[in-house]
Amino acid sequence: MVSASDNMRAAGLMTLAMACFTLNDTCMKAVSDEIPIGQALFIRGGMSGVVIGIWAYATGALRLHMGTRNSVLVGLRTLGEVLAAYFFISALFNMPLANATAILQALPLVVTLAGALFMGEPLGWRRIAAILVGFVGVMLIVRPGPEGFNIYALFALAAVLSVTLRDLVTRGLTEDVPSLSVAFYASVGVMVLGLVLSPLDPWQSMSVKAMLQITGSSLLIIGGYILSIEVMRIGEIGFVAPFRYTGMLWALAMGFIVFGEWPAFPTMLGASIVVATGIYTFYRERKVSRLQLAEQCSVAPAQPDNVALHSDHAEQPGE
Incomplete structure (x- = not known):
């Protein structure tokens, strides 16, 4: 059983993870002044791919053969990762950091909806209502009208859909596929994308500052x-997941400190709605999961205490 101290430790680690991801985005946006997107993606994908590949090989987690089904799923997941990288970094290069990050906060809502539509996962009216309200928040951020609209907001939305594809495909992978192998192929995919994009915008010479920024981005994403x-x-998913939204706080801070950006009121209001509905969705998923588990235990034959605890822990990945 996951203890309260484990959950608090996991929450702290999740906050640090979101800081790393947002600081990575900050470095990528900063380097956009000197180099094009293809060059940035190629270098970052190459650096992170080398580090993850060595790490996976050293720990015996690098898999070249995973079976036909897993190989197809890893290929589809890599495609989702590549599309997400292109759309999100394109948005990041052309719109404020906090705005792009705010749109990305809709991801849990979209994944929940897609899971119900395409994978038959249960979805009650409360979560449906939360998703609809969350999409109203997204519209406030995007503001699809002549005033305040940035075409690259649609790229950020396309990134959300791409990550949704990635996450849904990931659920179909069997447990014997190491996460490091999946991450390695994703990094290689992003590197290849950068190479494909390079002829569209020739590479530029890089200053020491730009090299440090792209290196920092690679290390931070790892x-x-x-x-x-x-x-x-170490953590319980239902407890830890809402701490993903601390990424929005990091984005607000980095956008203001590094780029002198601060979102307009409609963007802040929309982001608040998206975050609130996302947290509520996590709460409902956790509550429904526990109710289902309680019903199963009430009709199941009595089991030893240690078996019951093991069963409770096994339910957590599906929360």
Whole structure:
């Protein structure tokens, strides 16, 4: 059983993971002044791919053969990762950091809805209502009208859909596929994307500052990945997941400190609605999961205490 101290530790690690991911985005946006998106993605994908590949090989987690079904799913997941990288970094290069990050906060709502539509996962009216309200918040952020609209907000929305594809496909992978292998192929995919985009915008010489920024981005995204893995190992998903939204706070701080940006009131209001509905959705999923588990236990034959505890822990990944 996950203890309260484990949950608090996992919440702290999740906050640090979100800091790493947001600081990575900050570095990528900062380097956009000097190099094009293809060059940035190629270098970051290459650096992170080398580090993750060595790490996976050293720990025996690098898999070249995973079976036909898993290989197809990893390929689809990598496609989702590549599309997400292109759309989100394109948005990041052309709109305020906090605005792009705010749109990305709709991801849990979209994943929940897609899981119900395409995977038959149960979805009650309360969560449906929360998702609809959350989408109103997204519209406040995007503001689809002549005033305040940025075409790259649609790129951020496309990134949300791409990550949704990635996350839904990930659920179909069998447990014997190491996470490090999946991350390695994703990094290689992003590197190849950068190479494909390079002819569209020739590479530029890089200053020492730009090299430090892109190196920092690569290390930070690896750090975020490592921390997020550790979170899933020690924390209860329903408790820890809402701490993902601390990424919005980091984005607000970095946008103001580094770029002198502060979102307009409609964007702040929309982001608040999206975060609130996302947290409520996590809360409902956790409550429904526990109710289902309680019903199963009430009709199941009596089991030894240690077996019952093990069963409770096994339900957590599906919360």
